[in-house]
Amino acid sequence: MSYDDNNIFAKILRGEMPAHKVFEDNETLAFLDIMPRSKGHILVIPKKPAINMMDIDPDSLCVLIRCVHRLAPLVRKAMGADGFVVQQFNEAAAGQMVFHIHFHIVPRYIGVPLKHAASEMEQDDILSANAELIRQEIGNQLG
Ligand code: AMP
Numbered sequence: 001m002s003y004d005d006n007n008i009f010a011k012i013l014r015g016e017m018p019a020h021k022v023f024e025d026n027e028t029l030a031f032l033d034i035m036p037r038s039k040g041h042i043l044v045i046p047k048k049p050a051i052n053m054m055d056i057d058p059d060s061l062c063v064l065i066r067c068v069h070r071l072a073p074l075v076r077k078a079m080g081a082d083g084f085v086v087q088q089f090n091e092a093a094a095g096q097m098v099f100h101i102h103f104h105i106v107p108r109y110i111g112v113p114l115k116h117a118a119s120e121m122e123q124d125d126i127l128s129a130n131a132e133l134i135r136q137e138i139g140n141q142l143g
Pocket of ligand 1: 035088089095098099
């Protein structure tokens with residue numbers, strides 16, 4: 001399989017699709033998942049095209065996971081979560097739906113079960129409010 005320039009995250013990177021962005025630097029973009037498994041679920045993607053773990057070069061993967069490592073505790077704090085899950089799927093058989101590599105940061109709340117992946121579209125105003133909370137926390141810590 002070769003990288004498809006028309007995948008949804010490539011369109012977000014080119015500004016052709018909207019996203020609730022929470023963090024961006026030269027190499028990385030983070031934005032809210034529109035069908036969150038929990039409140040504050042974000043996705044962290046590299047700007048450089050790569051399909052998944054089998055396609056990305058090791059240095060780019062290091063940059064990406066460094067960003068995940070930096071953002072995950074800030075997302076947890078911003079959302080008042082009790083913990084978080086980091087997920088990354090490779091190939092459709094493993095649950096990969098978008099073929100531009102991404103890490104999920106999924107906040108967890110005691111007593112609140114996870115929703116199924118991509119099961120329910122969140123309301124835009126709720127996504128906006130959560131993105132603002134996360135941006136504020138990232139701004140506090142990284143800005
Ligand atoms: P994966 O199974 O790891 O490929 O997950 C892809 C994720 O992308 C799912 O959690 C979807 O809810 C999410 N998603 C799909 N389209 C968009 C979009 N336009 N903006 C933000 N998240 C999206």
